[in-house]
Amino acid sequence: KQEVTQIPAALSVPEGENLVLNCSFTDSAIYNLQWFRQDPGKGLTSLLLIQSSQREQTSGRLNASLDKSSGRSTLYIAASQPGDSATYLCAVKAGGANSKLTFGKGITLSVRP
């Protein structure tokens, strides 16, 4: 059974800091991995999708990497801003293109002005 872990559960950093959010998964036979952002009381916004054949994806100040063999992904946020404060969720998909996502419990990030 696939399990996804995100540690720590919460993180507080000063504005401007570069930071790394970690995600680990137990079964390396994944189809893809997705990082999401969730604001309080809101749904999920997809940030980056990495296919199993890829090593990283970039969007603006965000960079996500994937190391399937070690069961790890990282989300790098450059020059953090207070508007980046949210919960960041990692999810993996196994079993094919349209199978379910298995989620971690998320990291709640607070960026202090």
Next chain:
Amino acid sequence: GAGVSQSPSNKVTEKGKDVELRCDPISGHTALYWYRQSLGQGLEFLIYFQGNSAPDKSGLPSDRFSAERTGGSVSTLTIQRTQQEDSAVYLCASSSQHYEQYFGPGTRLTVT
């Protein structure tokens, strides 16, 4: 174009009542998913529809939960005889051939 929409956004119901939650996926998306987000439990998969194939119901927690998808578009999740432990945010997602899942805003269900 429009994203995934869900209704109602909030639902308060009494224990023992039935509820229906609705999801309108992104037009043209063939796959539709229901997830549940509870405090302390994270996001859990409930059910998945793909085209005309039989749905994957492996995540439904009990036989009080059921879902249907009519005409390959709109989906309804029904919870019968609601219990307090059913209180959660119910999220719907859809995806296209490119496989990235897009989520709706969710329905917050409170069972009193």
